[in-house]
Amino acid sequence: MPRLRTLIPIVSAIVIVAILGGYGAWWFTLAGRVENGVARWAAERRAEGWTVKHEPIQRGGFPFSLDLTMPRPELARGDALAWKGEMLTASAKPWAIQDVTLGFPGAHKLALPLDGRARPLDATLGTGRLDLRYDGRGRAEAGALDVKELNARFTDNGEQIAASLVRGVMKRHAGAAPQGSALPVSLETDTRIENLRLPPRLSGLLGTDVALLALLANVIGPMPQATSAAAMAQWRDAGGYLEVKEFQLTYGRLQIQAAGNVRLDAQLQPVVQLDSKVRGADALVDALVVDRQLSFAEGLLGKAGLMALSRQDETGGPPYLRLAITVRDGNRIYLGPVRVGRLPTLQWR
Secondary structure, three states: OHHHHHHHHHHHHHHHHHHHHHHHHHHHHHHHHHHHHHHHHHHHHHHOOOEEEOOOOEEEOOOOOEEEEEEOOEEEEOOOEEEEEOEEEEEEEOOEEEEEEEEOOEEEEEEEEEOOEEEEEEEEEEEEEEEEEEOOOOOEEEEEEEEEEEEEEEOOOOOEEEEEEEEEEEEEOOOOOOOOOOOOEEEEEEEEEEEEEOOHHHOEOOEOEEEEEEEEEEEEOOOOOOOOHHHHHHHHHOOOEEEEEEEEEEEOOEEEEEEEEEEEOOOOOEEEEEEEEEEOHHHHHHHHHHOOOOOHHHHHHHHHHHHHHOEOOOOOOOOEEEEEEEEEOOOEEEEOOEEEEEOOOOOOO
16 A cells, blocks of 8 residues: 555656646647648749748747747838838737737838839838638638728838727628629628828818728628739629628718628729718818819808708717718719718729
């Protein structure tokens, strides 16, 4: 019996060491497989014409997390589309490797195809995080982006863009077709931007500051496999469109809630048809007067007409108007019959 008492701790220690040793070997094997997967992904992108660079990947997180750090990552396709970051991190639990969190804080340098050319952009993020869930085939089936304190500057002309929050959620979906459509939902999206500040050149009649821009939408029809012009044209020709379940805008005193759809025209530019509930439309009339698109007398008549057409909110809120929001005629934005801005030209590759 005394010998048994002596053996039990020894055997227990051996078992624990064996378990820890086995777990450690499994962890390092798993880390190696993930690194090999990153290398495979980079090789596939290079074969597609992308440039992929980074410094040696570092491992960490043992034993309860699998963390990879990629210093100085770079991703580019030609000169028109490029990104360089200080660091890219990836983290997952070894027992739930399908759920991955990417981190990309700090400073970033980008080149974006805007205005018919590559425009250089420097950006800093307070927080940059992307949560991904992969299916059994290694394909992302859901993702959630969370960016806070975004500050960006186009270095070619000094234009600046800022936002306190950029949040986006997407989920691949094989659900039923919405009412009136024969095509199924292939992707659900939910995007929210708060305290957006635009450069003066891109601002509308109500200034540069947008308090809220939010979009809840579904991609209808088979999801395009790329963002090339050919792929988007194929999706459009198959009947694909964007179902806007809810659009929200708070822009100065103007508040808009809307729903409808977005399709692509023959030039692959958006054609937008939304039914909206608008509050604070008088602020838009005032802006048109200041911009000299309306005379002072026309502004008074316009505001009187808005008041006559306004409806009382059933919930006790301020009066509102029912107006159509459209984008047409070369990406021009209309609120009812009034042109209020213009969308930039979409460039597909």
